[in-house]
Amino acid sequence: MNRIILAVLISIVFFTPCYGQTPYKVEVLQVGNLAAFDDLYEEMVRELERNGLARGTSLQINRTVIDADAEAGLWEKVKILFRIKSAAGEIIDKRPDLVVTIGTPATKYSKDKIIKAGIPLVFTSVAIPELVGCVSKTQAGQGFTGITIYMDPTDVLRIAMLGLPNLKKIGIIHSDDDNAVAYTEESKTKASQLGLQVVSRQVKMSESPTAAAKELIDEGIGAFFVPIDSYYGIRDFGPTKEILDISFEYKVPAISSITGNIRGALLYIAPDFLVIGKLTSGHILKILKDKAKPESIPVGREENLNVIVDLEASKKLGIELPLQVLQVAKSIEDVLH
Numbered sequence: 001m002n003r004i005i006l007a008v009l010i011s012i013v014f015f016t017p018c019y020g021q022t023p024y025k026v027e028v029l030q031v032g033n034l035a036a037f038d039d040l041y042e043e044m045v046r047e048l049e050r051n052g053l054a055r056g057t058s059l060q061i062n063r064t065v066i067d068a069d070a071e072a073g074l075w076e077k078v079k080i081l082f083r084i085k086s087a088a089g090e091i092i093d094k095r096p097d098l099v100v101t102i103g104t105p106a107t108k109y110s111k112d113k114i115i116k117a118g119i120p121l122v123f124t125s126v127a128i129p130e131l132v133g134c135v136s137k138t139q140a141g142q143g144f145t146g147i148t149i150y151m152d153p154t155d156v157l158r159i160a161m162l163g164l165p166n167l168k169k170i171g172i173i174h175s176d177d178d179n180a181v182a183y184t185e186e187s188k189t190k191a192s193q194l195g196l197q198v199v200s201r202q203v204k205m206s207e208s209p210t211a212a213a214k215e216l217i218d219e220g221i222g223a224f225f226v227p228i229d230s231y232y233g234i235r236d237f238g239p240t241k242e243i244l245d246i247s248f249e250y251k252v253p254a255i256s257s258i259t260g261n262i263r264g265a266l267l268y269i270a271p272d273f274l275v276i277g278k279l280t281s282g283h284i285l286k287i288l289k290d291k292a293k294p295e296s297i298p299v300g301r302e303e304n305l306n307v308i309v310d311l312e313a314s315k316k317l318g319i320e321l322p323l324q325v326l327q328v329a330k331s332i333e334d335v336l337h
Helices: 004-013 035-050 074-093 104-108 111-116 151-163 177-194 210-218 230-250 275-290 313-315 321-329 332-336
Strands: 024-031 059-066 100-101 121-126 146-147 169-174 195-204 223-226 254-256 267-269 305-310
Touching: 024 035, 024 074, 024 104, 024 146, 035 059, 035 100, 035 121, 035 275, 035 321, 074 104, 074 111, 100 275, 104 121, 111 121, 111 305, 121 275, 146 151, 146 275, 151 169, 151 177, 151 210, 151 223, 151 254, 151 267, 151 321, 169 177, 169 210, 169 230, 169 313, 177 195, 210 230, 230 254, 305 321
Parallel strands: 024 059, 024 100, 100 121, 121 146, 169 195, 169 223, 223 254, 254 267
Antiparallel strands: 267 305
16 A cells, blocks of 8 residues: 555656746836836736746746836936836846846846846837947847837838828927937938938927927928827827827828827827737747847847828828828727727
8 A cells, every 4th residue: 555655656746747846037127107018018928928938827027117207307317217226226136037127218227237147138118229238229238138119210201201202301309318319310311311301309308399390390391200209208198299289280290109099190100019028028038948148139129110090180181191001001990999
């Protein structure tokens, strides 16, 4: 009898799956409480689960979200910086297997500390990789890699020109957001190569875009372009709504790189944050499961431009978009519902 019991115990030990296996520990640091980041995070977690890392069993994942008021003054911004660095220290103390940073500030101000502690880092939703210390838009650096939401202005402007064949001058209103400033300057350079002129106005975070928009209209712009800029997401997308109101009032179409529950842009050429979430999970899996070195993984980005058309805005503006655009674009009704 004792031999039978022993045999059963041995079979249980050797042939039963090991459910007590230590799960991977992942810490996520995010600055800015944005719906797009929520979509990214949840899709990232779902994709990890689809690939064998289930939250609560084989994966322990914790997200730290630091609220950041885009209108904050200098002292408030300094306090946010200290909060990021403090959160990075707390994350390091937990000794996770990997850290994910969402957005430029979270990455820029925590990256070096985390990498120095020997913890692999994957950034995501960074618009300009070089601004967070990457060697280039495709190569990160020692100890880290990530996913960018960078869109080449040449590609964006070509779509705009395809939708608006008579477009000669496009206007950009932006804040002192690092991403927006860099992207506007790059857009000016690349637009000239396409025979298009980009004119811009910089506004304060607390300032209405109305005066700047009217100045650009007086300069003869044929369209507005709304860049990736924290300015447009503040105050419940207040500046975005103002630009779209002016767009309809003066019949000057808006092309936006920011999506959300805001209708009215003729075209949206913007990141698909569900795709960004999936790409982020791919980098995480390569590091955790395949044991790849972060620096060996190229910076990833969405392969195709995510083009969305608002046919209601098209009708209201009296603009008939060409078939070439409609064939590659999604309808905003399908995206929002």
